[in-house]
Amino acid sequence: MPALDLETIKKEIIDSQLWRSVFRGGVWKDTPRDRAGHIIGNVWLHLHPVKVRPRALEWAYTWGMGGISFALYLLLTLTGVALMFYYRPTIGLAYRDIKDLEFAVTLGMFLRNAHRWAAQAMVVAVIAHMVRVFLTGAYKKPREFNWGIGVLLLTLTLFLSFTGYLLPWDQLAIWAVTVGTNMAGATPILGNEGPLGSLVGMRINNDVRFTLLGGTMVGENTLLRFYVMHCVAVPLVVGILLILHFWRIRKDSFSAAPYSAAEEKIDVWPHLVKREYIAAAGTVLFIMIWSILQNAPLEAIANPNVTTNPSKAPWYFVGLQELLVYFDPWIAGVAMPGLIIVGLIAIPYIDTNPKGVGYYAWKERPFANALFMLGIVMWFALIYIGYALRGPNYAWYWPWESWYLPKAAPPPTWSVFGPEGVGAYSMLIGIPLLGALSAAWMLLPKLIQRELDGRKAMGGFLAAVAALAVAGVALGRMGAAEGGFLLFFLGASFYFGFVLPQRHIRTLDWPRYLVTMVLVVSTMSVLLKMCARLAFNIKYVLTIPSINMNI
Amino acid sequence: MSYRKAFIVSNALMLAAFVWAFAKDFNAEWRPYQKKYYQLAADALEKKGLKDEARRMRRSPVEIKQIIAGDLGRFDRCVTCHVGMDEYVNPTLKNDFAENPYKSHPKVDAALVKAHPFTKFGCTSCHSGQGLATSVDAAHGWVKHWEKPMLKGVHIQGSCVKCHGNFETLKGAEAAALGKKAFNRQGCQGCHMINGFGGTTSVPLDDIADKPFERIAGYNFKRVQIDGKELRDEHHDSHWNIQNWILGHLLNDPAEVTPNDPFAHLNAEPIPPSGMPDFRGEISRSEADAIVAYLSGMTKEEVVPYRYHVPAPPAREPRLSGTARGRYVFAKYGCQGCHGLDAKQGRRRFNAAGDGQKEYDDTLPEAEQFAQMNLGAEPTLPNLVGTYTHEELVKKIQNGVPAADAKKWSPKGPLPMVTMPSWKDKISKSELDDLAAWLLSIAKKDDSGF
Numbered sequence A: 001m002p003a004l005d006l007e008t009i010k011k012e013i014i015d016s017q018l019w020r021s022v023f024r025g026g027v028w029k030d031t032p033r034d035r036a037g038h039i040i041g042n043v044w045l046h047l048h049p050v051k052v053r054p055r056a057l058e059w060a061y062t063w064g065m066g067g068i069s070f071a072l073y074l075l076l077t078l079t080g081v082a083l084m085f086y087y088r089p090t091i092g093l094a095y096r097d098i099k100d101l102e103f104a105v106t107l108g109m110f111l112r113n114a115h116r117w118a119a120q121a122m123v124v125a126v127i128a129h130m131v132r133v134f135l136t137g138a139y140k141k142p143r144e145f146n147w148g149i150g151v152l153l154l155t156l157t158l159f160l161s162f163t164g165y166l167l168p169w170d171q172l173a174i175w176a177v178t179v180g181t182n183m184a185g186a187t188p189i190l191g192n193e194g195p196l197g198s199l200v201g202m203r204i205n206n207d208v209r210f211t212l213l214g215g216t217m218v219g220e221n222t223l224l225r226f227y228v229m230h231c232v233a234v235p236l237v238v239g240i241l242l243i244l245h246f247w248r249i250r251k252d253s254f255s256a257a258p259y260s261a262a263e264e265k266i267d268v269w270p271h272l273v274k275r276e277y278i279a280a281a282g283t284v285l286f287i288m289i290w291s292i293l294q295n296a297p298l299e300a301i302a303n304p305n306v307t308t309n310p311s312k313a314p315w316y317f318v319g320l321q322e323l324l325v326y327f328d329p330w331i332a333g334v335a336m337p338g339l340i341i342v343g344l345i346a347i348p349y350i351d352t353n354p355k356g357v358g359y360y361a362w363k364e365r366p367f368a369n370a371l372f373m374l375g376i377v378m379w380f381a382l383i384y385i386g387y388a389l390r391g392p393n394y395a396w397y398w399p400w401e402s403w404y405l406p407k408a409a410p411p412p413t414w415s416v417f418g419p420e421g422v423g424a425y426s427m428l429i430g431i432p433l434l435g436a437l438s439a440a441w442m443l444l445p446k447l448i449q450r451e452l453d454g455r456k457a458m459g460g461f462l463a464a465v466a467a468l469a470v471a472g473v474a475l476g477r478m479g480a481a482e483g484g485f486l487l488f489f490l491g492a493s494f495y496f497g498f499v500l501p502q503r504h505i506r507t508l509d510w511p512r513y514l515v516t517m518v519l520v521v522s523t524m525s526v527l528l529k530m531c532a533r534l535a536f537n538i539k540y541v542l543t544i545p546s547i548n549m550n551i
Numbered sequence B: 001m002s003y004r005k006a007f008i009v010s011n012a013l014m015l016a017a018f019v020w021a022f023a024k025d026f027n028a029e030w031r032p033y034q035k036k037y038y039q040l041a042a043d044a045l046e047k048k049g050l051k052d053e054a055r056r057m058r059r060s061p062v063e064i065k066q067i068i069a070g071d072l073g074r075f076d077r078c079v080t081c082h083v084g085m086d087e088y089v090n091p092t093l094k095n096d097f098a099e100n101p102y103k104s105h106p107k108v109d110a111a112l113v114k115a116h117p118f119t120k121f122g123c124t125s126c127h128s129g130q131g132l133a134t135s136v137d138a139a140h141g142w143v144k145h146w147e148k149p150m151l152k153g154v155h156i157q158g159s160c161v162k163c164h165g166n167f168e169t170l171k172g173a174e175a176a177a178l179g180k181k182a183f184n185r186q187g188c189q190g191c192h193m194i195n196g197f198g199g200t201t202s203v204p205l206d207d208i209a210d211k212p213f214e215r216i217a218g219y220n221f222k223r224v225q226i227d228g229k230e231l232r233d234e235h236h237d238s239h240w241n242i243q244n245w246i247l248g249h250l251l252n253d254p255a256e257v258t259p260n261d262p263f264a265h266l267n268a269e270p271i272p273p274s275g276m277p278d279f280r281g282e283i284s285r286s287e288a289d290a291i292v293a294y295l296s297g298m299t300k301e302e303v304v305p306y307r308y309h310v311p312a313p314p315a316r317e318p319r320l321s322g323t324a325r326g327r328y329v330f331a332k333y334g335c336q337g338c339h340g341l342d343a344k345q346g347r348r349r350f351n352a353a354g355d356g357q358k359e360y361d362d363t364l365p366e367a368e369q370f371a372q373m374n375l376g377a378e379p380t381l382p383n384l385v386g387t388y389t390h391e392e393l394v395k396k397i398q399n400g401v402p403a404a405d406a407k408k409w410s411p412k413g414p415l416p417m418v419t420m421p422s423w424k425d426k427i428s429k430s431e432l433d434d435l436a437a438w439l440l441s442i443a444k445k446d447d448s449g450f
Helices: A006-015 A017-022 A032-040 A065-084 A094-103 A108-135 A144-166 A171-186 A208-213 A220-251 A268-293 A315-323 A329-350 A366-388 A426-447 A454-474 A480-504 A510-536 B003-026 B030-047 B051-058 B136-140 B153-163 B174-185 B217-223 B242-251 B285-296 B322-332 B366-374 B381-387 B390-399 B429-441
Strands: B067-069 B074-076
Touching: A006 A017, A032 A268, A065 A108, A065 A220, A065 A268, A094 A108, A108 A144, A108 A268, A108 A366, A108 B003, A144 A171, A144 A220, A144 A315, A144 A329, A171 A208, A171 A220, A171 A315, A171 A329, A208 A220, A268 B003, A315 A329, A315 A366, A329 A366, A329 A510, A366 A480, A366 A510, A426 A480, A426 A510, A454 A480, A480 A510, B030 B051, B153 B174, B153 B285, B174 B285, B174 B322, B217 B242, B242 B285, B322 B429, B381 B429, B390 B429
Parallel strands: none
Antiparallel strands: B067 B074
């Protein structure tokens, strides 16, 4: 009897017609050819290059966030398809189906939790991916276009999450979506409540909000629309853009990390693939454990007649909702997010700084990094305020205060060009004055040719504001808190909106300089308007009632 | 850790997490209850010598059971744990177990239960609770966001009221009937309309059982005391329900349940506390529960098909005339809600100026001012009506008194609430004549000789 030779048996199996018809390549010998074949011969893996520079693989460089976002997208597709077997998008059945998932379907609650938490995690992961790409300057030439696709993918991720928010058809869902979609009604020109909307014939039943909702309020049509967008339309678009995104990464040599002479490329199989696997496995594990320990929220069944107090948008939009305290909906809900998206896409085209491509460069890109991180910090600070510090009637509640404690109504507000202000000369004085001020602010940093001493400029400005605040307090026109607000907001706006641009981008050519300053001044005006409202209860600094436009 | 190790560990952990998730799902709360029931039932069958049946019982599949009462829109999984009430496992619907969830439904032979077969009515049609749920707290409705938990004690009789227009003469609905009697005796209908009958001064109560907690200002269940005890802080247990909210208004001074903002601390204008009178001296504890039972049936949300309704017998007015009829009319329209039983003593009217109050004084401490404002009262009619002629009195009742005419004790305080509404379209002329006659007959005579 011949000895049982495992090697021979293995070879027999691998060389059999059945095996070879499924898997190309023979016995694995771990040669470079074998490793390359693994990538080239596999439809799923061949979006990778065969070899990659070791710099591209460092965790500290990549954070793994792009891969984790994609892993979450796949996990969401998987759990989402499973959930679709149980869920019917009609207002009579949707809520009951969710209850069934929770109480009767095997692993139904686990599935729903996983889908819910993975969606939240994906929002975070995509934003983290964007932050990483920004900080390492990986959007710079030749990757400008792919950065733009990335921004669109981020927007679509938020939209996917938002459309999914409605589907459980509970109070949380209907009111969050009501808050979110009401902002669409304030779109300039296209919304019935937006500036110029009524001039072009927008009514509540033919504007962009109506199109989104399929009605004048969140109802049966909205549920169906959101369901189709959530499960079919948006994932399709995301899929198409993802392919483009990946393809571009591959074509653009996979990583922006700079070349070094002694560098030798290494095989993607196994070096990159194993990292991807571990990142994905860690993510899935994290979502699984989260889903076991914490159930997705489900409130009472949706009731359009009973408004929850407070009603909040999904957490990633709560920052914009918080802006509603300071701005009219068309600014907070449409102009700001629009400007953010356009501004993000524009970044690679206005940032001509050739340094800092493929590595962290705090010293070489002070302006870009400072402004971008300011935007990110503001985004999350506003989310924190809106999510954690706002209670019933959207009043301010500290985390240690009970929501059952009634709060005083906010003090009455006034407008600069209103009856309590200087009167109704908004067209005559307000527009020219505000226009001149913003124009001066935009032009001045570039017009001052000599580079200012940042410390001196900042010190002088803060001293002036402090003197103003002290005078105000001494005259009894404001309290210490108002003085503090003034110092903080004016100081921040001056530093980020004037000192930094003056020192770092005054040499930019005029078109790029102006676009940058428009973005910078709009960001700062958010801070300034917050200051005006928090410290002095100013509702509008400019009122043009005839076209429904108030700032 | 090398990637090879990380690969093995992460895979093992994912598998473990999946097993954990599955185990958690598999070990659902209902499972041991159902298994235990089959054991108990099998043991009982064995004792009777029914070996085959016992074996079959022991082998019964462990599964989620539900009653689909389509007409009433009920999908009740209660029988998943309460197996003794499942007609398929326990066709006689009787067993000897004393403990929940194993025991069978009490009084299954009574006409009440016979007339409401479980397969047709489900469980929650009468008991309330969350029929779809399969865990203990969620199913009984003792969780946040389920605002109709299981009805306790006599409150369940509210469920009779939902369909039985004739509940006042119905066996088994005695508490609800008593509740309606007490409700009307105290004159609640004077302010709270039910199905078109009653005043409009306060909220209608014909859908009070559906009242969303979101509408209870500030969720202030915390101010509700039941039998002198505060409700627990958390509202996701069985205590925060509409029954306790109503009960809270009957067992406490409603002005304490809804104190609002009489000194304008939080608002631009002062807001008076609840205008509802304090009924504590006149309603017994059991009557309060009975009123809650009656009002628990006031739902518009739960749609019951018409063929499930039992119409009320036509209302019959007592044959009375003259002042006796006047006294009856006074009670029928709920005038006693404000003017006191038999018009003897006007009830509280916050911040109304009247007898027995000190001079208004700005410097008094707030608590003292509050006490003075609290002394304000609706008119005590016998003291007042003597100055009216019959026609003037009829006119007064027909037109009511405008709210702005009220005299305040504290000029800075809120406008006194609960003003006399116009009864022109509600009380017929002949009723009014008798009412005025009765009121004039009880008017205090002036003893001064004039």
